[in-house]
Structures are given as C-alpha cells and as structure tokens.
Amino acid sequence: MSGAQGSPRVSAASLEGFVAGLFTHAGVGEEDAVFWARSLVGANLRGVDSHGVLRVPRYLELLRSGEIKARPTMRLLREDGAIALLDADRAPGPIGMARAMEVAISRARAVHVGWCVARDITHAGAVGQYVLQAAEAGMVGMVMTASLPLMAYHGSRGSVVSTNPLAIGIPAANRPPLVLDMATATVALGKIQNARNAGRPIPEGWGLDAAGQPTTDAAAVATLTPMAGAKGSGLSLMIECLASLAAGNPVLAPALAGAKGTRMNGTAIALDIAAFGEPGAFEAEVAALAEAVASQPPAPGTDRLLLPGERGDAVRVERLERGIPLPAGTWKGLAEAAAAAGLPMLEGL
The missing domain is CATH 1.10.1530.10 (Malate/L-lactate/L-sulpholactate dehydrogenase, four-helix barrel)
Structure with a gap:
C-alpha cells in the first residue's frame, strides 16, 4: 500500500x-x-x-x-466584444476559474479572442488545468491569478508581492498540448508545505525566514523568494495589474496598508488561433516544433529534452x-x- x-x-x-x-x-x-x-x-x-x-x-x-x-452566486457583470467581467462571489477557486475560461472561450468563438477577468475567486489550484480547457476547445489559453503578499519583492526583507502564477496552453496536432504552468516564485508555497509535511529540508534559495535571511528549514520560511530575482517579482506585480486592478478589486496595495481579509482575482484568456490561417496549420507547426526541440542532443547527465x-x-x-x-x-x-x-x-x- x-x-x-x-x-x-x-x-x-x-x-x-x-x-x-x-x-x-x-x-x-x-x-x-x-x-x-x-x-x-x-x-x-x-x-x-x-x-x-x-x-x-x-x-x-x-x-x-x-x-x-x-x-456562491456567480454573476457575469460585463460582456462587451472580447471582454468579460465575472463576479465569482468567493466560489471555490476551480469553480470560479473554470467558469471564467468558459466565458473566455465563448467570447473567442464570437470574436476570435476572449479575455475574462474574474474577481473574488479563491485559491484556484494548479492553473494549468484551465489552459487545457482552451486547448481542448482548439484554442490557445492563458491564465493568471493574483493573491495576497506571500513573496519578497526583489530586495525586500519580507512579503510584498504574491507568487502569482501564469499558465499558457498551446494545442498541437497528434500529441498532447504544450502546457507551461509556473509560479512567479522560485517555487510555489505548496512545495514548502509539502516539505514541511514530509519533514524534509528545502534547498537554499526557496525562502527567507522572519529576519529576511535565507533558510533551508521549511518550518522557518516566512516569505518566498521571486523567480529570477527582479524578473519574478516584476512579473508578479504586472499580474496584479492585469487581474486585480482590471477587476476593480486591488489586493496588494490594501494588504500592504494593513487591510485584513483575503482577496483573489484571476484572468482567463482564450485565442482562436485558426483566425490567423488555415484550420489545423498552427497545430501542425506546433507539433513539428515540439519534435524538432525534443530530438536535439541532450547534455551529459540528461536522458532527453522534455517539452512543457x-x-x-x-x-x-x-x-x-x-x-x-x-x-x-x-x-x-x-x-x-x-x-x-x-x-x-x-x-x-
């Protein structure tokens, strides 16, 4: 067992x-x-x-x-061309974000691109699942979510921004979609929690303690570190703009000013890639690109190149x-x- x-x-x-x-x-x-x-x-x-x-x-x-x-009682507050605004009413995150992607796909079917901002979601889980929704509909999908401070801004001592994730899904012919699903932190908070649950140390560089010093003790982590330094914290800040400020539901600025409570927002984007050319041509090119990359010689110690x-x-x-x-x-x-x-x-x- x-x-x-x-x-x-x-x-x-x-x-x-x-x-x-x-x-x-x-x-x-x-x-x-x-x-x-x-x-x-x-x-x-x-x-x-x-x-x-x-x-x-x-x-x-x-x-x-x-x-x-x-x-929850979710409501579509605005629908105008490619744009939609969904009030998720603090629904379970996957319920709210799956609905947001459904709306984005519907808009994309009408005008070739759909951009749905969902306000007042809750933790959305692994956001790659929502871009797979778009890929299964034959579309390119993108998802971003924004939440409370959990991560240092490059150079800060404590939490200033969040681990705001970004996912992109690309459909391909005769193979699974390419799916990039990444946090803007060096690692997601859940990996720290997993290490804490398993009683394992974490690699240096994953988190800082309460004094702002690097730690390998999962239980001592007070804030996460941004992926690639200024690049990760800058990307997180931009996602706050595109998800929270666009929803009229800011998260970071009120939290940094001392506001209590939780807020989260998300953005789901669907792109009808067939609008650019012949149906199926893009997917075939993605498959050819995947094959070209995967067939390149691996470095010593690497079995093979893995695609997203x-x-x-x-x-x-x-x-x-x-x-x-x-x-x-x-x-x-x-x-x-x-x-x-x-x-x-x-x-x-």
Whole structure:
C-alpha cells in the first residue's frame, strides 16, 4: 500500500470520492464538490502535489469561516466584444476559474479572442488545468491569478508581492498540448508545505525566514523568494495589474496598508488561433516544433529534452496505474478531516 519512502498510495477514483465527500459534508453542492475534488486530484495525478489534496484541510477551514462560499452566486457583470467581467462571489477557486475560461472561450468563438477577468475567486489550484480547457476547445489559453503578499519583492526583507502564477496552453496536432504552468516564485508555497509535511529540508534559495535571511528549514520560511530575482517579482506585480486592478478589486496595495481579509482575482484568456490561417496549420507547426526541440542532443547527465507539460503527462500515466502517493503529513491532515466529519478514512492500495 506504500509508495516511495513509505508514503501510502491511493487510487485517483477513491481519492476523488473521498475529497468530494468532505466538501459535500462542508455544504458544497454535489456537482461543485465533485468538480473541485477532480481538480485537486488532477494536480496530484500530474505530480503537482503542492496544489493537490494536501490543501483540503485548509480549504475546509476557509469554508467554515466563509472565506470560501460553499454555494456562491456567480454573476457575469460585463460582456462587451472580447471582454468579460465575472463576479465569482468567493466560489471555490476551480469553480470560479473554470467558469471564467468558459466565458473566455465563448467570447473567442464570437470574436476570435476572449479575455475574462474574474474577481473574488479563491485559491484556484494548479492553473494549468484551465489552459487545457482552451486547448481542448482548439484554442490557445492563458491564465493568471493574483493573491495576497506571500513573496519578497526583489530586495525586500519580507512579503510584498504574491507568487502569482501564469499558465499558457498551446494545442498541437497528434500529441498532447504544450502546457507551461509556473509560479512567479522560485517555487510555489505548496512545495514548502509539502516539505514541511514530509519533514524534509528545502534547498537554499526557496525562502527567507522572519529576519529576511535565507533558510533551508521549511518550518522557518516566512516569505518566498521571486523567480529570477527582479524578473519574478516584476512579473508578479504586472499580474496584479492585469487581474486585480482590471477587476476593480486591488489586493496588494490594501494588504500592504494593513487591510485584513483575503482577496483573489484571476484572468482567463482564450485565442482562436485558426483566425490567423488555415484550420489545423498552427497545430501542425506546433507539433513539428515540439519534435524538432525534443530530438536535439541532450547534455551529459540528461536522458532527453522534455517539452512543457511532458513530465506531468508521464507522471499521470504512472499514478493512474500505481496510485497517488500521499506524504505522512497529508495523510494525517486528511484523516483528521475525515474524523471531524464523521466520515470513513481512505484505504491505501
């Protein structure tokens, strides 16, 4: 029943059902609970454990406090040409951002590009899933989300900006889409949490302690570091402009001035690439480019060149077959959540 280093392994289907049961018990509608659970387990399947089910106990806390609404009333506030503004009403993040991408795709079908800003979402999980929505519709997808200060601005002592992620999905002919999904931090906060749960040290450069000094102790991390220094913090700041300020719902400036509470916003973009030329021509060129890059000689010590999204594709195949490994801290958190809800705990494979 165990994976690497004694981690219990569970099937994706059982984990989805278990997590959906926890969300339903917390008041989330059944359809939304299943979708949310599938989103989280989908991250685990692709090896993005930092955005998977380890976050469930925290989401349950936020549901209890009302920071996440179990039954939100989302409203499309504006729809004009390519542009749309969605009020997500503090919906579970995947529910709000999937809806935003649906709206963007709908706008793109009408005018070849759709740009939907979603205000008052909550934590959206692994944002690559939303650009896959666009790719599956035959479109290029882009997603950005903005949240509270978690990361140092280049040169700052503490948190000034957030780890605001960016994802881009590119459809290709006869192969999976290319998917870039990256945080603007050196690593996502969830990777620090994963290391903390597993009792592992982290590499130097991932985070700073309360005094602004580098630390390898995951439990001592007070703020994350920006990817590539000024480039990462600058990109994060621009995402705040494009997601939060465009939504009329600023996050960073009020937080830095001492405002309490949580705010998050997101932007979903869909581009009808067929508008530029013959249908299928772009996808064929993407596939040819992927093949050209992947066929180049690897450096010593590297087995082969991996294209964006390929690592996750391979992990998904392996975990569908062998199960998803859950670190001890994640297993403990889920067990405690199950006990509090009076629900049976998962069984390992």
